[in-house]
Amino acid sequence: MTSVASSAKDQAAETQHGPSFLWRNRFQIAIIGMLVVLYAIFLIGDWRTYTSFDIYRSFMISIPFFGIMALAATYVVTLGEIDLSFPSIYGLAGWVFSSVYVATASFPLAFLLCLMVGVVGGLINGLLVTKIGIPSIVATIGTMFLWRGLVNVLTQGQGIPIAQITNDPWHALFVGQIPLGGPVVIPAQFLWFLAAAIFFGVFFKRHRFGGHVLFVGDDEQSARMMGIHVDRVKIACFVILGVSAAFSSVFLLNQMLFFWATTGDGYLLTTLAAVFIGGTSVFGGKGTMIGTFVGVLIIASLEPGIIAIGLSGFWTQFVYGLLITISVAIYALMLKRG
Amino acid sequence: MSDAEPLLVLRNIRKSFGRIEVLKGIDLTIGKGEIVALVGDNGAGKSTLIKVITGVHKPSAGEIVFKGEPITLKNVQASRLLGIETVYQERALADQQELWRNIFAGRELTRFLGFLDVKAQKRETGRLMRSGMGLTSRAITVDSEVKGLSGGEKQSVAIGRALYFDADLIILDEPTMGLSLKETERVLAFVRSIREQGKSAIFIDHNIFHVHDTADRFVILDRGRVVGQFHRSELTHQQLVDMMIELHEAGQVAR
Ligand SMILES: Nc1ncnc2c1ncn2[C@@H]1O[C@H](COP(=O)(O)OP(=O)(O)O)[C@@H](O)[C@H]1O
Ligand SMILES: [Mg+2]
Numbered sequence: 331m332t333s334v335a336s337s338a339k340d341q342a343a344e345t346q347h348g349p350s351f352l353w354r355n356r357f358q359i360a361i362i363g364m365l366v367v368l369y370a371i372f373l374i375g376d377w378r379t380y381t382s383f384d385i386y387r388s389f390m391i392s393i394p395f396f397g398i399m400a401l402a403a404t405y406v407v408t409l410g411e412i413d414l415s416f417p418s419i420y421g422l423a424g425w426v427f428s429s430v431y432v433a434t435a436s437f438p439l440a441f442l443l444c445l446m447v448g449v450v451g452g453l454i455n456g457l458l459v460t461k462i463g464i465p466s467i468v469a470t471i472g473t474m475f476l477w478r479g480l481v482n483v484l485t486q487g488q489g490i491p492i493a494q495i496t497n498d499p500w501h502a503l504f505v506g507q508i509p510l511g512g513p514v515v516i517p518a519q520f521l522w523f524l525a526a527a528i529f530f531g532v533f534f535k536r537h538r539f540g541g542h543v544l545f546v547g548d549d550e551q552s553a554r555m556m557g558i559h560v561d562r563v564k565i566a567c568f569v570i571l572g573v574s575a576a577f578s579s580v581f582l583l584n585q586m587l588f589f590w591a592t593t594g595d596g597y598l599l600t601t602l603a604a605v606f607i608g609g610t611s612v613f614g615g616k617g618t619m620i621g622t623f624v625g626v627l628i629i630a631s632l633e634p635g636i637i638a639i640g641l642s643g644f645w646t647q648f649v650y651g652l653l654i655t656i657s658v659a660i661y662a663l664m665l666k667r668g
Numbered sequence: 669m670s671d672a673e674p675l676l677v678l679r680n681i682r683k684s685f686g687r688i689e690v691l692k693g694i695d696l697t698i699g700k701g702e703i704v705a706l707v708g709d710n711g712a713g714k715s716t717l718i719k720v721i722t723g724v725h726k727p728s729a730g731e732i733v734f735k736g737e738p739i740t741l742k743n744v745q746a747s748r749l750l751g752i753e754t755v756y757q758e759r760a761l762a763d764q765q766e767l768w769r770n771i772f773a774g775r776e777l778t779r780f781l782g783f784l785d786v787k788a789q790k791r792e793t794g795r796l797m798r799s800g801m802g803l804t805s806r807a808i809t810v811d812s813e814v815k816g817l818s819g820g821e822k823q824s825v826a827i828g829r830a831l832y833f834d835a836d837l838i839i840l841d842e843p844t845m846g847l848s849l850k851e852t853e854r855v856l857a858f859v860r861s862i863r864e865q866g867k868s869a870i871f872i873d874h875n876i877f878h879v880h881d882t883a884d885r886f887v888i889l890d891r892g893r894v895v896g897q898f899h900r901s902e903l904t905h906q907q908l909v910d911m912m913i914e915l916h917e918a919g920q921v922a923r
Contacts, residue, residue: 558773
């Protein structure tokens with residue numbers, strides 16, 4: 331091998347300095363800054379509420395209903411793809427969970443079949459996108475209507491009460507309340523959410539799979555030439571999101587003790603908003619799990635926060651819109667410069 | 669394998685995209701320690717031919733024999749495992765990813781269960797940057813994204829990557845395209861060094877002078893066919909240039 335580098339140059343390379351820590355993590359820093367500012371406003375607006383534990387407990391109860399999906403959706407968005415069907419998979423999986431539980435009284439069986447719905451739903455999305463070649467936004471509009479429509483047909487619009495599930499020992503594993511002394515009670519689902527965040531985060535940045543997701547999202551042709559199984563990676567991401575949606579529905583149903591034909595419907599935009607506020611690029615190739623995590627916290631605390639500072643609930647969407655627009659504008663400017 | 673045995677033999681390779689036949693029966697032999705240049709106009713099928721050799725495209729017909737064994741390449745992974753490395757015309761880098769991810773894309777260094785050995789990947793990338801790639805600019809580190817690099821620096825990364833995995837056959841598709849004179853010199857020196865290591869190369873370049881200075885043998889491709897093969901000793905620069913012009917104008921060469 332011809333080494334063109336002289337030894338003097340080798341010396342220089344030892345002391346080279348690349349992009350700084352701050353610069354490399356500018357997206358994460360931006361969103362954490364946003365969270366801090368937001369909480370400063372909430373604290374000033376309503377000191378009493380925001381210094382008591384109750385509001386945080388209610389956050390911890392409801393965040394996992396969509397937060398785990400936001401983490402999983404980060405993979406799909408990083409691919410440069412999108413999924414609009416996960417709320418419908420949530421609904422169908424939730425229906426399967428509820429009906430199987432009512433029919434058999436077996437939590438594990440209901441849970442397993444529910445997850446299977448997530449796997450199959452994700453698999454179908456992945457196959458439509460990779461093997462048939464339908465752009466994901468179109469393919470998942472199709473499956474979004476398909477699965478929600480199936481729920482409507484199956485339920486005829488009727489709900490399923492599952493109050494008896496509170497006596498099941500598995501129930502506490504998912505939504506039990508863990509007392510830590512005094513008023514501090516941690517809902518089990520929040521621990522699941524934290525575990526999911528760590529798991530998804532590590533897989534994203536420290537595992538071969540996450541590396542492939544980033545590479546495929548960045549440049550699909552290059553990924554193919556480097557021998558990355560592009561289709562397999564994409565299908566896996568859709569499956570991960572499908573399974574996460576199914577998994578999340580189990581938390582919701584155990585908390586609410588009732589299945590509605592519309593279960594999951596409201597989570598489409600909040601989930602995707604959390605991903606985009608977090609700084610994951612729609613163009614693919616760049617994503618951050620920390621960003622999504624904080625994005626979830628922001629989205630979840632916005633609505634109660636708006637009420638707490640004395641605005642009416644009618645402001646919620648307006649403030650969502652403001653925050654999303656400002657944050658994505660900041661990220662776009664950062665990308666232009668970097 | 670004996671030294672006389674060729675490293676790679678292609679027999680009657682055909683490749684169609686839909687109804688268009690891009691390769692119309694290619695026969696090609698690459699010897700051990702030999703640098704073979706593929707020359708021909710844009711659209712002649714050079715890139716397609718090398719993508720057949722690397723497993724990006726499946727040939728529609730024909731046989732590939734590597735180190736004496738007939739092979740079918742299911743994918744790029746397969747050709748890499750056999751010892752074929754490629755610097756693609758498109759460079760095959762991901763712009764927003766760090767150098768340490770780009771070098772090891774598709775065959776990461778892992779510790780257990782597929783978890784990345786990030787430290788090792790960074791260390792190896794740094795070593796490679798200083799020795800093989802000659803990337804010594806202070807502004808570039810293993811954590812730099814490809815996006816900010818110059819054309820020559822990007823090419824260095826692509827070449828460094830091909831070098832790292834110690835292949836028997838290195839394929840370079842228009843590696844000097846868009847490079848400065850100095851950067852071009854570096855790339856050509858690298859190609860020549862392949863022979864010194866006893867390895868083989870397939871080298872594609874539009875510049876006849878680069879080709880004539882670097883390769884042992886020239887294979888002329890025209891519209892999916894091999895229309896001429898010459899040893900370096902058989903032709904001067906000028907004869908090769910004349911032949912290319914003749915081919916361009918008349919659509920054929922007199923052997
Ligand atoms: N993936 C593809 N699908 C369809 N046609 C292709 C594809 N790749 C190459 N071609 C066509 O094959 C011909 C040869 O292309 P290529 O091998 O890139 O030529 P060269 O590298 O010699 O310039 C061109 O006409 C090109 O348009
Ligand atoms: Mg080409």
